[in-house]
Amino acid sequence: MTTSDNIPRRRPATIVDVADRAGVAIGTVSRYLNGHPIRRGNRDQIEQAIEVLGYRRNAVAAAMKTDLTNVVGFLVPPPSEFHTAVLDHLSRTMRPSGRALLTYCHTVDDASIVEALDFFVGHRVDCLIMSGEQEAAEPIRQLVAGGTPVILYDNDVRGVPVDRVFVENRAASFRVVSHLIDIGHTEIACVTGSMHDSAGRERYEGYAQALKSRGFEVDPAYVIDGDWKETGGYSAMLRLVSMDKPPTAVFSCNYNMTVGGLQLLKEHGLKIPDDLSLASFDDVPLFSLHEAGITAVAQPVAKVAETIASIIASRMSATGAHHEPHNIMLNCDIILRGSTRRRLTPNSIGQPDR
Numbered sequence: 001m002t003t004s005d006n007i008p009r010r011r012p013a014t015i016v017d018v019a020d021r022a023g024v025a026i027g028t029v030s031r032y033l034n035g036h037p038i039r040r041g042n043r044d045q046i047e048q049a050i051e052v053l054g055y056r057r058n059a060v061a062a063a064m065k066t067d068l069t070n071v072v073g074f075l076v077p078p079p080s081e082f083h084t085a086v087l088d089h090l091s092r093t094m095r096p097s098g099r100a101l102l103t104y105c106h107t108v109d110d111a112s113i114v115e116a117l118d119f120f121v122g123h124r125v126d127c128l129i130m131s132g133e134q135e136a137a138e139p140i141r142q143l144v145a146g147g148t149p150v151i152l153y154d155n156d157v158r159g160v161p162v163d164r165v166f167v168e169n170r171a172a173s174f175r176v177v178s179h180l181i182d183i184g185h186t187e188i189a190c191v192t193g194s195m196h197d198s199a200g201r202e203r204y205e206g207y208a209q210a211l212k213s214r215g216f217e218v219d220p221a222y223v224i225d226g227d228w229k230e231t232g233g234y235s236a237m238l239r240l241v242s243m244d245k246p247p248t249a250v251f252s253c254n255y256n257m258t259v260g261g262l263q264l265l266k267e268h269g270l271k272i273p274d275d276l277s278l279a280s281f282d283d284v285p286l287f288s289l290h291e292a293g294i295t296a297v298a299q300p301v302a303k304v305a306e307t308i309a310s311i312i313a314s315r316m317s318a319t320g321a322h323h324e325p326h327n328i329m330l331n332c333d334i335i336l337r338g339s340t341r342r343r344l345t346p347n348s349i350g351q352p353d354r
Helices: 015-022 026-033 040-053 081-097 110-122 134-145 169-182 198-213 230-241 255-267 285-289 301-316
Strands: 071-076 100-105 127-131 150-153 163-167 188-192 223-225 249-252 277-281 295-298 327-330 333-335
Touching: 015 026, 015 040, 015 110, 026 040, 026 110, 026 134, 071 081, 071 110, 081 100, 081 255, 081 301, 100 110, 110 134, 127 301, 134 150, 150 301, 163 169, 163 301, 169 188, 169 198, 169 249, 169 277, 169 295, 169 333, 188 198, 188 230, 188 255, 223 230, 230 249, 230 255, 249 255, 255 277, 301 327
Parallel strands: 071 100, 071 127, 127 150, 150 163, 163 327, 188 223, 188 249, 249 277, 277 295
Antiparallel strands: 295 333
């Protein structure tokens, strides 16, 4: 082993380090690196910080962003069927325009988001697409101030001047839960996503609104947080079927939690819809292959990708760069399958309707 092998490697300086050293905002550093005008005093401080820290990035010899790179950043949450499908459709939709996606998969902690945003600034992306994280509000605001457009999908971030492409989470959830009520169910449980996320809150609100619009109260015992995960859906379903008075129907707020719930039902020998009616937010090919078929809210993934690509094209044009933020809401379809069945008489888990 050589002497150099024993020397710990120093972590490369990031844009955050430069901003801290210079005493300016991250967005100011971003503006400097991308060739936008900033105050002379800030410029001097930034240049000194870059020299002291040895800050480097791709194409540092041409650190000023003077033209488009045709590279679009995609900040990917922990992978799921929905996010993976959006990425696939968006990549294929953008390809004819000569633009390419640069992806970065982040975790849920704040540091991971900041590192990801610094990564994209360093690679001089023309635009950034991301599912919102409220903790990232200030870095996003600074990124936009530095001249990089941001497009949010799936989850919102309050108070940032960005483009938004969302689906009708609340309205679609209202419709599918109303369907359960229409076929005779009143004891309807909801396995929610994280209420920290706008999508989680809106899907729960649609569920609650459907019950209240028909004169029913929300039973807190029937509302369980599955945290968007299969393990969460599994645990939530176990709690529901173990109740003295279990629900007759369940609305699961995403694909992953639905899969976890189905696994629990299978292990306990319970059948859909004989023992329990089930509806899911998110539709995937697997649901049509299930023995009963799973009733689901189908998000318009292709339309989400096409809309995002259209906004990117607009932002990259000379006239669209300073356009007011877009706020676009897309409709969802309700796909009715065999997992939801009319309830004729009161029943309990393991005792089918008669």
